[in-house]
Amino acid sequence: MKNFVGNLSLNKYEDYVSVFDALSHPVRIKIIGILAEGRQYVSELARLVNVSRPLLYMHLKKLETARLVKSTMEISENGKAMKFYSLEYFELEINKDTLSELSKSIVIENPENGS
Amino acid sequence: MKNFVGNLSLNKYEDYVSVFDALSHPVRIKIIGILAEGRQYVSELARLVNVSRPLLYMHLKKLETARLVKSTMEISENGKAMKFYSLEYFELEINKDTLSELSKSIVIENPENGS
DNA sequence: ATCACGTGTAATAATTATATTACACGTGAT
């Protein structure tokens, strides 16, 4: 079984780390939960999630980096610029084999120390 | 489909966050990859992963907290105390619906600020 | 007694992540 984010199959372990990292904070899971019901613009999203807009941007950045969400700019009827965020498609299966496979490409660099 | 870690089904979002957090670092994925081939004792694991023992303990702690690994103490034939780590069973399916469900129980506390 | 090889952990340093504050700019309505 393949793991997908944004219709792209995940290969590099960095991609996985990025996704896990994105999912390792309650606010970001909350964001995903809200976007699961439909796209939303930043200011409204901030109110729904209950965080400040600058903080929301920080969290969205992580989600975008992991490609779990995407954004598009639009000009509303009343002339306001609005940035909409929406969920990307994703489907991951995580188990011993998945991670084991990933692990193969990971090399931990020389911390030049033993014991 | 249910998500399991250590034969226990995951319910609370904190459990998920804990797992995602545990998986969000290359060293920890490497550890899982090595333990997937069989149990290993701490000092040897440190050499295989190529990190110092104190640092390894830190990473193992996160994996243990997420219940992805477990440990047992043994006295070897030559009288040495040895701590073995091994993988727990785990199987997670992560998608829009999974996270959406999780999201419902997350309440972000009053950062008392708007904008 | 010293070495090799296990165990464990406390204290600190360095680096990232998270959160806050304070700005600036644009549009349409009052």
Place this chain on the structure above:
DNA sequence: ATCACGTGTAATATAATTATTACACGTGAT
């Protein structure tokens, strides 16, 4: 012109994670 409501981001503070250093203790073999 001021307000309400969008946009964006730089600078800073706070907190957490990650990494290092330096210990201490136990056993069996040399």
